Structure formats: structure tokens, C-alpha cells
Amino acid sequence: MLRAGVAAVLENQADMIMVGEARNGSEAIERFRELRPDVTLMDLQMPGMNGLDAIIALRAEHPGTRIIVLTTYTGDVQAVRALKAGAAGYLLKSSLRTELIDAIHDVHRGQRHVHRDVAGEIALHVVDEALTEREIAVLRLVSVGRANKQVALELGLSEETIKGHLKSIFSKLDVTDRTHAVTVAARRGIIEL
Structure with a gap:
């Protein structure tokens, strides 16, 4: 359903085309190698290899890869993990209709794009001592x-x-x-x- 929703949002964009889809992290890596998209949209929760591991693997193999995480996780710790792994964007699935196009443009230009609620959580907890x-x-x-x-x-x-x-x-x-x-x-x- 998420992939269909993303496709629906992108279908009317003259400057964007969805070149492929994947069901899990391993397939995402394979598809990336074949298609070399300008921007990759990655879910964190997937069967088999999860999105975080796929981001790490993609960035190790292709350091310039531009990745936007699409997730339901609003938590700052999960977002920071994804950003440290190499994601350039972090969007909530609930904001796809309103933010996806801007996020893709931002990340394609080399900028970061983090959903405002998540960015607020990161800012709120940035000075907190992390759990061991x-x-x-x-x-x-x-x-x-x-x-x-x-x-x-x-x-x-x-x-x-x-x-x-x-x-x-x-x-x-x-x-x-x-x-x-x-x-x-x-x-x-x-x-x-």
C-alpha cells in the first residue's frame, strides 16, 4: 500500500519518475544496483534485511547515495540512527501527501529534510545522556x-x-x-x- 501511495503522489510530477520498487532491504540493494536512482525512498520496517541495514550497505557501496527514510517512527533515537547511517531525509508516512515532493527536491539538491516533529524531538533530546x-x-x-x-x-x-x-x-x-x-x-x- 505504501509503494502504491508513493507512486500515486509521484505520477503527476513532471520532473520525477518512479523507476523501481522493492519489498525488502536486500531487494532494495539489488534494485539500486540495477537502476541507480537519484533519490531512494526507504522504509525502516521491512522483512528480512531492515531499512537501517540496507542504508548502511548502500552507503558503503555507493557513498553518494541519497536516501529518504519513510517511516511511522517519530522517535528521535530511530531518526538519529537513520541519519547517522547515511539517510539525508526522514519523513513520516502520515506526511507523504504534504511533504514527499519537497523532501525529494531537497535531498536531490544535497540538502537534508527531516519532518518537523521528528526534528523537534531530536532537538529536545540532543543533550540527553544516551542509554548504554x-x-x-x-x-x-x-x-x-x-x-x-x-x-x-x-x-x-x-x-x-x-x-x-x-x-x-x-x-x-x-x-x-x-x-x-x-x-x-x-x-x-x-x-x-
């Missing part, structure tokens, strides 16, 4: 209902260490409990539920 990989691992286990004792066992740590990690997570995310930590982390794209 260990804290993210703890939070992922908490998000699936594991108690501190179970988290400690799975990660090979003491229960006190897990409590320390949770205290740090709460502080960094500015929350007071496990449920709120999971909710905020999922909204920001730190973890996936």
Missing part, C-alpha cells in the same frame, strides 16, 4: 515483563546491578517507574515493542 548498550539490554528484558531477578540471571549480573541500571535508566529518561521507562523508550525508538 547494557541499559538498553536491561530495558528490552523489562519490556517483555522480566523481573529484576530474571533480568539479572539472563544477563549474568547481580540483582543489585540491575537495580542500579534501572535507576540510571529512570534518570536518563526522566521517568519514575518501569512501565513509563518502557513507554518512553519505545516512543523515542530506543527499543521496539
Whole structure:
């Protein structure tokens, strides 16, 4: 449906043509090699190879590749990951009709284009201290209902260490409990539920 929606938006543009489509990240890389589009639109959530891995692979092989991410994720962490991987644009699927053409033009000219809500989230959290990989691992286990004792066992740590990690997570995310930590982390794209 998304690909059909993009095609519908682009079909009336005199200066644009959709040259190909792909169902997943691996196919996107293959199609890019064949077609060499000026701008590539990439979803983050795809079966098999996800969009982030596809961006990294495309940019490694073709450093000048211009990529715009199309996603439902408004979180700053997910957006920053995509931008650091080499995406030049980050659009929400809900804004395709209003922003897609401008985003393609901007990125084609070598500029960045980030949806204003996402840019606001990035600006809001740019000075926040990031969670460590260990804290993210703890939070992922908490998000699936594991108690501190179970988290400690799975990660090979003491229960006190897990409590320390949770205290740090709460502080960094500015929350007071496990449920709120999971909710905020999922909204920001730190973890996936």
C-alpha cells in the first residue's frame, strides 16, 4: 500500500519518475544496483534485511547515495540512527501527501529534510545522556515483563546491578517507574515493542 501511495503522489510530477520498487532491504540493494536512482525512498520496517541495514550497505557501496527514510517512527533515537547511517531525509508516512515532493527536491539538491516533529524531538533530546548498550539490554528484558531477578540471571549480573541500571535508566529518561521507562523508550525508538 505504501509503494502504491508513493507512486500515486509521484505520477503527476513532471520532473520525477518512479523507476523501481522493492519489498525488502536486500531487494532494495539489488534494485539500486540495477537502476541507480537519484533519490531512494526507504522504509525502516521491512522483512528480512531492515531499512537501517540496507542504508548502511548502500552507503558503503555507493557513498553518494541519497536516501529518504519513510517511516511511522517519530522517535528521535530511530531518526538519529537513520541519519547517522547515511539517510539525508526522514519523513513520516502520515506526511507523504504534504511533504514527499519537497523532501525529494531537497535531498536531490544535497540538502537534508527531516519532518518537523521528528526534528523537534531530536532537538529536545540532543543533550540527553544516551542509554548504554547494557541499559538498553536491561530495558528490552523489562519490556517483555522480566523481573529484576530474571533480568539479572539472563544477563549474568547481580540483582543489585540491575537495580542500579534501572535507576540510571529512570534518570536518563526522566521517568519514575518501569512501565513509563518502557513507554518512553519505545516512543523515542530506543527499543521496539
